[in-house]
Amino acid sequence: DPEKYGLLAFHARAVEGNLEKAAAYHRVLIGLYPDSSPAHNNLGVVYLNMGRYPEAVNEYQECLRIDPRDRLAFFNLAQTYITRTGDLDLGIDVCNTQIAKNEKFWAPYCLSGYAYLAKGQFGEAVRNLEQSVELEPKAATCGFDLALAYSMSGQKQNAVKVLNQILATDARSCDAYYSLGIVYDSTGDGVAARREWLRSVNCRQEALRSQRNGASEYLEIAIARTRLGDLAGAQSAENEARSIDPKLYFDTARLRSIQGRTGEAVQLLERAEKNGLTNFAWVKLNPDLQS
Numbered sequence: 001d002p003e004k005y006g007l008l009a010f011h012a013r014a015v016e017g018n019l020e021k022a023a024a025y026h027r028v029l030i031g032l033y034p035d036s037s038p039a040h041n042n043l044g045v046v047y048l049n050m051g052r053y054p055e056a057v058n059e060y061q062e063c064l065r066i067d068p069r070d071r072l073a074f075f076n077l078a079q080t081y082i083t084r085t086g087d088l089d090l091g092i093d094v095c096n097t098q099i100a101k102n103e104k105f106w107a108p109y110c111l112s113g114y115a116y117l118a119k120g121q122f123g124e125a126v127r128n129l130e131q132s133v134e135l136e137p138k139a140a141t142c143g144f145d146l147a148l149a150y151s152m153s154g155q156k157q158n159a160v161k162v163l164n165q166i167l168a169t170d171a172r173s174c175d176a177y178y179s180l181g182i183v184y185d186s187t188g189d190g191v192a193a194r195r196e197w198l199r200s201v202n203c204r205q206e207a208l209r210s211q212r213n214g215a216s217e218y219l220e221i222a223i224a225r226t227r228l229g230d231l232a233g234a235q236s237a238e239n240e241a242r243s244i245d246p247k248l249y250f251d252t253a254r255l256r257s258i259q260g261r262t263g264e265a266v267q268l269l270e271r272a273e274k275n276g277l278t279n280f281a282w283v284k285l286n287p288d289l290q291s
Contacts, residue, residue, distance in 0.1 A: 005029040037067040083279040106135035111141040118281035122153035174203035215245035254288035
């Protein structure tokens with residue numbers, strides 16, 4: 001009964017938190033129904049969550065062999081290559097294969113654009129990210145990546161335009177205010193940069209009113225207040241974040257970087273890696289880690 005084993009696997013993963021048990025149920029299901037493409041994709045997701053990336057890749061590939069048009073398996077495979085194993089070229093190849101099948105699907109343009117950006121191929125990054133945003137304007141992640149691609153390639157006004165478009169869709173996108181501050185600061189417009197960083201702080205504080213454990217929000221406030229030169233406010237926000245979750249190693253590394261404490265930032269990134277950080281493309285691209 002495929003439904004039975006699927007439910008058992010879901011319960012093991014989502015309720016019990018037992019990934020090995022969930023994988024076992026999926027393997028039983030695949031033994032009974034070897035051509036079930038969803039079962040292979042679901043097993044791949046479990047393997048991904050277990051950090052067993054080669055096995056996850058094998059399952060996504062098997063799913064796509066059975067059903068070459070399975071968009072979810074494509075997305076999972078490309079994202080695994082790009083953000084988990086660091087195989088940017090393989091991720092781009094998967095995206096190009098998907099584009100050849102359906103040139104109107106936004107996701108492969110977005111993922112490959114991000115990979116090109118990490119490779120320093122700004123022309124290809126901008127081209128693909130523009131296409132992804134044109135096909136799906138509400139895909140905010142693609143918009144942020146496009147703004148970063150514009151900024152890194154010297155097209156600052158285009159970066160500002162994209163970030164303002166994100167805010168026009170969602171005025172509570174706190175990251176957009178912060179990113180605008182980064183872009184304005186890179187152009188030497190300190191007044192506009194401070195204005196946007198202050199807006200990002202206000203946005204985060206508003207978000208905290210509806211959250212019980214907003215460790216990440218407090219740490220983002222600490223980062224923005226450091227940019228603003230409000231060291232006392234930054235320390236207070238960092239203390240709040242650490243009291244809730246002391247293991248935000250990556251974001252604390254960003255904070256240490258803009259504080260000029262490079263050695264500590266590197267140590268925190270190493271701890272983040274030991275605790276599961278795999279998206280090294282973002283380590284390379286993150287503006288706070290360029291300080």
